[in-house]
Amino acid sequence: MMGERIxxxxxxxxxxxTELAKAxxxxxxxxxxxxxxxxxxxxETVRKIARALDTPVFNLFQDTDLERVAVVRKDRRMDIRSPxxxxxxxxxxxxxxxxxxxEGLLEPGAVSSESGWSHPSDECVVVLTGRLVLEVDGERYELKPGDSGSFDSRLPHRYLNETTKPVRFLLSVTPPSY
Structure with a gap:
């Protein structure tokens, strides 16, 4: 679906x-x-392609056939991996x-990005399992299962797993952006 949309x-x-690849x-x-x-x-590649097409990342995943109720089956979810x-x-x-x-899965010792990243949205993260460090504009917040953090995504931010176990979390972004 994403390839067709691109x-x-x-x-x-x-x-x-060739022009898209170069851009x-x-x-x-x-x-x-x-x-x-x-x-x-x-x-990272999805973000580069979205920038080159001058469109938000979410638009690369958008189905142009709008349904009144859109159902996403667990076994049909699209994976997006960090580089x-x-x-x-x-x-x-x-x-x-x-x-x-x-839904995010952050492996032990992994980070969402090497440094804080920003985009024009608001985010809310909810930890499902494990412990997640939310870093926003240089400040750190440790979140445990059931904890959430909401923030302005225009501030540089990233997610860190400083433990020896994976962490699962839900992330809501509005409006979807890159």
């Missing part, structure tokens, strides 16, 4: 795969494989509407 957005902008600083082969559904790109590994997001929401909901 191809659709690229064509709407009259871009060739996103990735290989033409990778763009081709993603568009044909052969490979799933990393989260250095250690973090996997599964999109729980359908990719349409004004909110994006992700």
């Amino acid at each position: 191809r659709e957005l690229r064509a709407a902008r009259s871009m060739t795969a 996103a600083d990735v290989s033409v082969g990778l763009i081709s494989q993603v568009e044909r559904g052969i490979t799933d790109p990393s989260l 250095q590994g250690g973090l996997v997001y599964q999109r729980v929401s359908a990719g349409v509407g004004k909110i994006e909901v992700l």
Whole structure:
């Protein structure tokens, strides 16, 4: 689905795969494989492609056939992986509407990004299992199961797992953005 959407957005902008690859600083082969559904790109690659297409990340996952009720089956969720590994997001929401909901799994010792990252949204994170460190604008907040943290995503932020066990969490982002 994402590959088809990227191809659709690229064509709407009259871009060739080569032009998109250059703008996103990735290989033409990778763009081709993603568009044909052969490979799933990393989260960092998805962000680069979204920037090159001048569209929010969520728009790459959006189904253009809007349904009145969108159901996402657990076994049909799309995985989004961090480029250095250690973090996997599964999109729980359908990719349409004004909110994006992700289920995250952060491996022991892993971080969501090497440094704080910002985008024009609001986020709310809820820890399901394990302990998560939420870092926002240089301040750290330790969250345990059932704890949540809400913040303005324009502030640099990231998630850290400083324990020896994986941490699972739900992340809601509104509006969906990159």
